[in-house]
Amino acid sequence: MKIAILPGDGIGPEIMAEAIKVLNVLDLKFEMETAPVGGAAYEAAGHPLPEATLKLALESDAVLFGAVGDWKYDKLERALRPEQAILGLRKNLGLFANFRPAICYPQLTHASSLKPELVAGLDILIIRELTGDIYFGQPRGRRTAVDGHFPGAEEAFDTMRYSRPEIERIAHVAFQAARLRNKRVTSVDKANVLETFQFWKDVVTEVHAQYPDVELDHMYVDNAAMQLVRAPKKFDVVVTGNMFGDILSDEAAMLTGSIGMLPSASLDKNNKGLYEPSHGSAPDIAGKGLANPLATILSAAMMLKFSLRQPEAAARIEAAVGAVLSQGLRTADIWSEGTQKVGTREMGDAVVAAI
Amino acid sequence: MKIAILPGDGIGPEIMAEAIKVLNVLDLKFEMETAPVGGAAYEAAGHPLPEATLKLALESDAVLFGAVGDWKYDKLERALRPEQAILGLRKNLGLFANFRPAICYPQLTHASSLKPELVAGLDILIIRELTGDIYFGQPRGRRTAVDGHFPGAEEAFDTMRYSRPEIERIAHVAFQAARLRNKRVTSVDKANVLETFQFWKDVVTEVHAQYPDVELDHMYVDNAAMQLVRAPKKFDVVVTGNMFGDILSDEAAMLTGSIGMLPSASLDKNNKGLYEPSHGSAPDIAGKGLANPLATILSAAMMLKFSLRQPEAAARIEAAVGAVLSQGLRTADIWSEGTQKVGTREMGDAVVAAI
Ligand SMILES: CC(C)[C@H](C(=O)O)[C@@H](O)C(=O)O
Ligand SMILES: CC(C)[C@H](C(=O)O)[C@@H](O)C(=O)O
Numbered sequence: 001m002k003i004a005i006l007p008g009d010g011i012g013p014e015i016m017a018e019a020i021k022v023l024n025v026l027d028l029k030f031e032m033e034t035a036p037v038g039g040a041a042y043e044a045a046g047h048p049l050p051e052a053t054l055k056l057a058l059e060s061d062a063v064l065f066g067a068v069g070d071w072k073y074d075k076l077e078r079a080l081r082p083e084q085a086i087l088g089l090r091k092n093l094g095l096f097a098n099f100r101p102a103i104c105y106p107q108l109t110h111a112s113s114l115k116p117e118l119v120a121g122l123d124i125l126i127i128r129e130l131t132g133d134i135y136f137g138q139p140r141g142r143r144t145a146v147d148g149h150f151p152g153a154e155e156a157f158d159t160m161r162y163s164r165p166e167i168e169r170i171a172h173v174a175f176q177a178a179r180l181r182n183k184r185v186t187s188v189d190k191a192n193v194l195e196t197f198q199f200w201k202d203v204v205t206e207v208h209a210q211y212p213d214v215e216l217d218h219m220y221v222d223n224a225a226m227q228l229v230r231a232p233k234k235f236d237v238v239v240t241g242n243m244f245g246d247i248l249s250d251e252a253a254m255l256t257g258s259i260g261m262l263p264s265a266s267l268d269k270n271n272k273g274l275y276e277p278s279h280g281s282a283p284d285i286a287g288k289g290l291a292n293p294l295a296t297i298l299s300a301a302m303m304l305k306f307s308l309r310q311p312e313a314a315a316r317i318e319a320a321v322g323a324v325l326s327q328g329l330r331t332a333d334i335w336s337e338g339t340q341k342v343g344t345r346e347m348g349d350a351v352v353a354a355i
Numbered sequence: 356m357k358i359a360i361l362p363g364d365g366i367g368p369e370i371m372a373e374a375i376k377v378l379n380v381l382d383l384k385f386e387m388e389t390a391p392v393g394g395a396a397y398e399a400a401g402h403p404l405p406e407a408t409l410k411l412a413l414e415s416d417a418v419l420f421g422a423v424g425d426w427k428y429d430k431l432e433r434a435l436r437p438e439q440a441i442l443g444l445r446k447n448l449g450l451f452a453n454f455r456p457a458i459c460y461p462q463l464t465h466a467s468s469l470k471p472e473l474v475a476g477l478d479i480l481i482i483r484e485l486t487g488d489i490y491f492g493q494p495r496g497r498r499t500a501v502d503g504h505f506p507g508a509e510e511a512f513d514t515m516r517y518s519r520p521e522i523e524r525i526a527h528v529a530f531q532a533a534r535l536r537n538k539r540v541t542s543v544d545k546a547n548v549l550e551t552f553q554f555w556k557d558v559v560t561e562v563h564a565q566y567p568d569v570e571l572d573h574m575y576v577d578n579a580a581m582q583l584v585r586a587p588k589k590f591d592v593v594v595t596g597n598m599f600g601d602i603l604s605d606e607a608a609m610l611t612g613s614i615g616m617l618p619s620a621s622l623d624k625n626n627k628g629l630y631e632p633s634h635g636s637a638p639d640i641a642g643k644g645l646a647n648p649l650a651t652i653l654s655a656a657m658m659l660k661f662s663l664r665q666p667e668a669a670a671r672i673e674a675a676v677g678a679v680l681s682q683g684l685r686t687a688d689i690w691s692e693g694t695q696k697v698g699t700r701e702m703g704d705a706v707v708a709a710i
Contacts, residue, residue: 083547113469113584131504134489134515138502140550145518147493149486155518156554160489163500163510190598192438195495199511225602226609229468229584243545247580247602254581 001030001308004060006037006053009082010281011291011344012066013040018293018348019064019300022320025352026313028304033060037089038068038082038281048085057089062307063274064300065089067281082281090130095266095274096166097173098128098245099302102232102252105261107325111334112257114232119256124235125177126252128245129170130266133196134160135242160196162241167200169269171207174239175214181236184215188224188240188248200241221248228252253278260292260333263299265306273307275299289343292331294321297351320354327354356385356663359415361392361408364437365636366646366699367421373648373703374419374655377675380707381668383659388415392444393423393437393636403440412444417662418629419655420444422636437636445485450621450629451521452528453483453600454657457587457607460616462680466689467612469587474611479590480532481607483600484525485621488551489515490597515551517596522555524624526562529594530569539570539591543579543599555596576603583607608633615647615688618654620661628662630654644698647686649676652706675709682709 003023007016020032035053036044045052048068057063068082078084089095104112104122112119137159145155171187178185187204189197201218208216219227221244227234228248232255240248253259262278277295285291301317304310329350330339342350358378362371375387390408391399400407403423412418423437433439444450459467459477467474492514500510526542533540542559544552556573563571574582576599582589583603587610595603608614617633632650640646656672659665684705685694697705 078547078553081547087548113473115468115470118468135548136503137512142550142554145516148491148516148518150518150520153518153520155516156550156552157492157514157516158549158551159512159514161500161503161510161512163503163505163508165505165508190601192433192436193442193490194513195497195511196513197511198433199497222601222605225580225606226614229606229609244602246545246577247599250577251580251584251606254584259581 002060003030003032004056004063005032005034006063006065007034008037008066008068008281009039009070010067010283010286012068012281014289014344015277015291015293015296016066018344019296021348022297022317022351022355023300025355026316028310028313030308037085039070039073041085042073042080042082048080048082049088054088054092057093061272062303063089064303065274065276066296067277067279069281070283087135089274090266091136093274094131094268096129096131097170097267098130099265100126100128100249100253100278101262102126102256103262104256105258105325108258108261108334110336112255114255119232122232122256124232124252125181125237126245126249127170127174127177127237127239128249129166129241132162132166133242134158137161160194162196162200164203167203168207170239171204174237175208175211178214178237183213184236186235186238187216187218188221188238188244189218190221192220224248225251228255258334260331261294261298263295263302265302267306271306273303275303289345290332291344292333293344293348297321316355320351323354324350357415358385358387359411359418360387360389361418361420362389363392363421363423363636364394364425365422365638365641367423367636369644369699370632370646370648370651371421373699374651376703377652377672377706377710378655380710381671383665383668385663392440394425394428396440397428397435397437403435403437404443409443409447412448416627417658418444419658420629420631421651422632422634424636425638442490444629445621446491448627448629449486449623451484451486452525452622453485454620455481455483455604455608455633456617457481457611458617459611460613460680463613463616463689465691467610469610474587477587477611479587479607480536480592481600481604482525482529482532482592482594483604484521484596487517487521488597489513492516515549517551517555519558522558523562525594526559529592530562530566533569533592537591538568541590541593542571542573543576543593543595543603544573545576547575579603580606583610613689615686616649616653618650618657620657622661626661628658630658644700645687646699647688648699648703652676671710675706678709679705
C-alpha cells in the first residue's frame with residue numbers, strides 16, 4: 001500500500017508532519033511518498049499540480065493532503081493558482097464523493113457560535129458531489145451577449161450541468177452512508193429555479209426506491225442554509241451538488257465552532273480517496289507552530305478506514321484524539337479558559353502518546 | 356400614487372391586512388388596488404401571475420407583496436407554480452436590486468440561534484442582484500450529454516451569466532448604500548472557480564474606483580457562509596449575485612433569530628419597487644391568526660421610504676414597531692418567557708395604536 005503525502009502551503013507542512021508522526025507510530029505496513037502541491041509546487045516546478053505529483057497521486061492507494069493557497073499567488077493567472085491543484089486532483093482521480101462530517105465534540109461545545117443546546121451532540125454528514133456541476137461544465141468564458149438585458153455587452157458565463165449517472169452514483173453513496181447512521185437523507189436542490197436541480201431531485205427520488213429503509217426529504221438550498229443555523233441537529237445525511245455543497249459544508253463546519261477538528265474524504269468509485277482537513281492553509285499563522293493538527297490527524301484516520309481497510313487503526317487514532325481533548329489540551333483555535341494551550345507539535349506528540 | 360397590493364397565499368392575506376391597516380391610519384394620499392398572485396391567482400385565473408395582476412404591478416408606483424406558495428401546488432408543472440409569480444414580477448418590472456437587511460432587534464437578541472454577544476446590535480445589509488445570473492440565463496433544459504463524464508447520458512443544464520452593465524449597476528447600488536452606513540462593502544464571489552464571478556470581481560473592483568471613500572473587500576461565497584456564522588457583525592454591506600444572494604440572505608436573516616421581523620425591497624433603476632417580508636407563506640399556520648405581521652408592516656415602511664418618498668411616515672411606522680416590542684408584545688415566532696403572546700390582528704392593532 002502506498003500513500004501520497006501532499007503537504008501544500010501555509011500551515012500544510014506543519015500539520016502534515018504531525019499526521020505522519022501519528023501514522024508512523026501505528027506500525028502498519030505502507031509506504032509514504034511526499035510531493036509538492038499548490039503554491040509550493042508552483043515555486044518548485046512552475047505549476048500547482050506538476051506531472052510528477054499527479055502521477056504519484058494516481059499510482060497511490062490514497063492521498064493525504066494538507067492545504068493549499070496563499071495571498072501571494074492572488075495575482076497569478078487562474079490556471080496557475082494553488083486551488084487549481086485540488087480541482088485537478090479531483091478531476092483526474094475521479095473523486096466524485098466528498099464526505100464532510102460536521103461534528104461537535106462534547107469537549108468543545110462552547111466553541112460554537114451557536115447556543116450550546118443547539119449543537120451539543122451534533123453529528124451530521126454532508127455528502128457533496130465533487131466532479132460535476134458548474135465547477136467543470138463547458139462551455140464557459142467571456143463573450144459578447146447576444147440576448148438578456150444588455151445585448152452587445154461584454155459578459156462572462158459558466159455552465160451548470162448534471163447527467164443522470166452522476167446523480168445516481170452520488171445518491172447511492174448518500175443512501176448507503178445513511179444506512180450506517182440514522183437512515184435519513186436530505187437532498188438539497190433548487191428545483192424551483194434550476195433545470196439541473198429539478199433533474200437532480202427527480203433522479204434522487206428514483207434511486208430512493210431502492211432504499212425503502214432510508215427516509216428521504218428534499219429541501220431548497222436557501223432553506224437548508226437557514227435550517228442549518230436554526231436546528232442543525234435535525235439533519236442526518238445531507239446530499240447535494242458541488243456548488244451548493246461547497247457553501248453548505250463550510251457553513252455546517254463553522255457551526256460546530258471547531259473547524260480545526262474536522263476531517264474530510266473525497267472518494268472515487270473504488271474507495272480510493274484524497275483526505276484533507278476541512279480548514280484552509282491559514283497563511284497568517286503558517287510556520288508559527290500554532291495550527292491545530294487534529295483535523296489532519298483525523299483525516300489520516302478516515303483514510304485508514306475508507307481506503308486502506310484498517311478500521312482498527314483508525315479507531316485507535318480517533319480514541320487518542322478524544323483522550324487528548326479530555327486531558328484538556330487545546331491549540332489556540334479551540335482554547336478556552338481552564339484548558340491548557342499547546343502548539344502544533346505538542347498536540348501531535350500528545351496524540352502519539354495517547355496511542 | 357398607486358400601490359398594488361398582492362396578498363398571495365398562506366399567511367399572506369392575514370399579514371397584508373395588518374399592513375393595510377397601518378398604511379390607512381397614516382392618512383397619506385395614495386390609492387391601493389388588490390390583485391391575486393401565486394397559488395391564489397392560479398385558483399382564480401389559472402396562472403400564478405395573471406395578465407391583470409402584472410398590468411396592475413406595472414402601472415403602480417410600488418408593489419406590496421405578501422407571500423406565495425403552498426405544498427398543494429408542488430405537483431403542478433413548474434411554469435404554473437406559485438414562485439413563478441415572483442420571478443415573473445422581478446423580470447417584468449426590472450427589479451434588479453434586492454435589499455435584504457439582517458437586523459437583530461435589541462428586544463429579540465435571545466431569539467437568535469447564535470450567542471447573544473455575536474448578534475447584539477447586528478445590522479447588516481445584503482444587496483442581491485435579482486434579474487440575472489443562473490436564474491434567467493439561457494440556454495437551459497435537458498439534453499443528451501456530448502462530453503463530460505458520461506457522454507451519451509441524459510443531462511440537465513443551466514447557464515450562469517453576468518454582463519458588465521448588470522454588474523456595474525448593482526455595484527453602484529451597493530457603494531451608494533454603504534455611503535449611508537458604515538462605508539464598507541464585501542463583494543461575494545467564487546472567482547477561484549467561476550468565469551462569471553471572476554468577471555464580477557473585476558467589474559466591482561473597477562466601479563469601486565469611483566467610491567474611494569468606501570472600503571471594498573472580496574470574499575469567496577463558501578467563506579462568506581462561514582463568516583456570517585462566526586462573526587456576522589464584521590459585515591456592513593454585502594453585495595452578491597442572484598444565486599449566492601438567495602442563500603446568504605436567508606442564512607443571514609435566520610442568524611438574527613427574528614426572520615418574522617425582516618422586510619425586503621426589490622428595486623428597479625427608478626426606485627420603483629416590490630416590498631415583501633423575508634419569510635415565506637407558512638401554509639402550516641395560515642388562517643390561524645398566529646403569523647407575525649411585523650415584517651410586512653416594516654416592508655410597507657421601506658416602501659414609503661424608497662418608492663413613495665415619505666420618509667417621515669416610514670419613520671413613524673418603524674418607531675411604532677419598536678414601541679410594541681418594548682411593550683413586550685410578541686407573536687408566537689418571537690415569544691419568550693416573560694413577554695405577552697399576541698395574535699396577528701392584535702399585533703397590527705398595537706402598531707396602529709402606537710402610531
Ligand atoms: C479551493 C476551492 C476551489 C475549493 C472548492 O470550491 O471546491 C474549496 O473551497 C473546497 O471546498 O475544497
Ligand atoms: C421562491 C424562489 C424562486 C425565490 C428565489 O429563489 O429567489 C425565493 O427563494 C426568494 O429568495 O425570494
